[in-house]
Amino acid sequence: MFGRNKQNIGGLEAKRRRRIWIIVSSVLVLVLVAAASVVAILKPWTEEFRHGGLTIADPPWPVKPVPQVAPAPVTAPAATTNGLTAALAPVVGNPDLGIFAGSVSDGDTGKVLWTMDADKAMIPSSTAKILTTAAGLLALPDDHRLxxxxxxxxxxxxxxxxxxxxxxxxxxxxxxxxxxxxxxxxxxxxxxxxxxxxxxxxxxxxxxxxxxxxxxxxxxxxxxxxxxxxxxxxxxxxxxxxxxxxxxxxxxxxxxxxxxxxxxxxxxxxxxxxxxxxxxxxxxxxxxxxxPLRERMLQAMVHSDNVLAEAIGREVAVASGQEASFTGAVTAMSTVLQAAGFDLAGLKISDNSGLSTEDHIPPRLLNRVLTVAALPANADAQGNSAGGQGNSTADPASDKAGGSPLAPLLDYLPVAGGTGSLANRYVDRDRDGAGWIRAKTGTLSVSSALVGYVLDRDGRVLTFALMSNDRPPEVSRPALDAVANALRNCGCS
Structure with missing residues (x-):
């Protein structure tokens, strides 16, 4: 999006320069005609300047920066299941989604608000990197180096x-x-x-x-x-x-x-x-x-780097006492997430990047990881609603004193229309979501997915996992973008 704007600005500047040369020749005559009167106005000033009598004004007051990004308001009304169902109905039935499954939760309470086949094991493509990164955050210090x-x-x-x-x-x-x-x-x-x-x-x-x-x-x-x-x-x-x-x-x-x-x-x-x-x-x-690990996880997530994700998976394996292999890395990741309280039912994976077509993850699990990352400190999970996981007394992977250790995961997600694998999406269509949706993308020839969070029109944080199988990405990705865009436009309280 930013590159496109830069090109447009450059084109306007070029046109502006051409127009300036056209206008200058006609304006020059007017300038010469007006010169005599201008001299009469300037002469007293120039004489005073020559004799050192010019008074120089005080420098302007320094400009103070004004924050342009504000936290989600704590008073924002919560979305409701009925409101979300009505808002999503026009887009989730799109046949371009193919085999579709999804889950949406309230990021403040953890309550699951909307689902569609949320327990169905889907080919996740690169959204599997969310599980790898979550395991890295739980098993290793963020400054770990190789x-x-x-x-x-x-x-x-x-x-x-x-x-x-x-x-x-x-x-x-x-x-x-x-x-x-x-x-x-x-x-x-x-x-x-x-x-x-x-x-x-x-x-x-x-x-x-x-x-x-x-x-x-x-x-x-x-x-x-x-x-x-x-x-x-x-x-x-x-x-x-x-x-x-x-x-x-x-x-x-x-x-x-x-x-x-x-x-x-x-x-x-x-x-x-x-x-x-x-x-x-x-x-x-x-x-x-x-x-440091935090920088490598950022690169793996924003740019969907498969090699980095696989290397991080082996890093988790070594820290967990497993062998640094595909089997060891997958075992370590699953063990770490299960120990943190996540329900891994339906999880079947062969790698840590999501490149394998043999990988299967239910959207319920991916959404839950994002929900736990988004939960504020001292929040009570309400994940049992609408088929979700969790309970009312403890959040998986949560530190009650300081919030979830998974919180950095939110900053590793690409920004719609702005960065990484989302830079070129939400630009020509569904532009309401640009800058508001942050999500990990997933793309294979048989799978597309978006897993992330968004601030809805009421200012409420919603986490989501949206997964499409059996459609080529050029067909399914626009349909997925439209679903996430509907969440952004939702005033669903």
Missing amino acids: TTKIVAGATPGQIVLVGGGDPTITAQPDGKGYYPDAPKLQDLVAQVKASGQRVDSIVVDNSAYSGPNFAPGWETSDIAGGSIAPMDAVMIDGGRLDPLVEYSPRTPTPALDAGKKLAAELGVDQAKVTLGTAPAGAAQLAAVQSA
């Missing part, structure tokens, strides 16, 4: 690049790769050189991850399509062949390619780069750390 090391090898002249699960390292000459604040390959190179270690060969240790590096339900065509790379424990710019392009084709051998990039920087023959493991107790020669 370390990539270089250690001495088993033979003289050999070094080992030891992956620590960080896919964000960049080899860009200026250190500015795809991910903000990413660790730099050049820093590893500089440390190795400073150590005085002779380097003739490089081993890449990928053993921090175990099991297959490609999940069930993934398509190998998505590697060339730029949606995913095989999950190795070390990567350069998420395995992108063009480090600065979001959906650049990815490499099918990320760890080996990282070793070859390191070899190129150290002047080592790339034929002498192999996969292997570091010797026990090897001396460390160099190390770099990832950006």
Whole structure:
């Protein structure tokens, strides 16, 4: 939306400049004619200026910033089930939604207000990242970092690049790769050189991850399509062949390619780069750390980065005592969420990004995670209403003294018409939702979804999970946007 406005402004400026040149020639005559009278007016001022008699006014008072974003009013009337049902009826019956299921709750009380097949297990596509991020917030400190090391090898002249699960390292000459604040390959190179270690060969240790590096339900065509790379424990710019392009084709051998990039920087023959493991107790020669977890979760959510989401899932697995594999990450995520009080009935997933077509999540669960994130401190959940989960005495994952630890999740969601995967939606249609709806998108060839929250016309926070299956995204996404837009326009008290 902002890019479009900028272009429009640029076009107006160009037209304005052309008009100025046209007008100047006709106005110039009038200016010359008026010059004599203008001199008579200016002359006393100019004489006074020459003799130092000009009085300079005091500087203007400083401009004070005025906040433009205000919290939702605590006095906003609550939406009702009848009001929401009436508001949504014209849009939820759209055949473009295909197989549709959804759930809407009050963000202040947690009460479920509207459902449609909310327990139906749906292909979630990238909205599955909500569960991965929630588990990350519950299981890890938000400043957690991953370390990539270089250690001495088993033979003289050999070094080992030891992956620590960080896919964000960049080899860009200026250190500015795809991910903000990413660790730099050049820093590893500089440390190795400073150590005085002779380097003739490089081993890449990928053993921090175990099991297959490609999940069930993934398509190998998505590697060339730029949606995913095989999950190795070390990567350069998420395995992108063009480090600065979001959906650049990815490499099918990320760890080996990282070793070859390191070899190129150290002047080592790339034929002498192999996969292997570091010797026990090897001396460390160099190390770099990832950006904090909170920054990586933000990138994974706003830009729907599948590689980052999978890496975060393994990070949760390691913290939970599980193996860093697809199975371990899914098990850890489920265990963390269940321990926090969430009802996982109907959940069946094979990965942590939602790229797998074998994933199934009921909208009830996704909406409940967002509701708990939105609940204010000391709120009482009323999730039993309308088939919801929860109870009247305790909120899942809630800290009564300070609100939910899931609250940061709300800030990780794209803004309709403004950021990330929602930047180009709510621009040409359903514009009432632009800037008001924040939601995680999900898009596969057979699935589209929106899970997030919105301020309705009465100023009340509504959380929602809207899921469509069996329609192509170019058909279902506009229909989903219309449903969320109806929530924004709802004065449903």
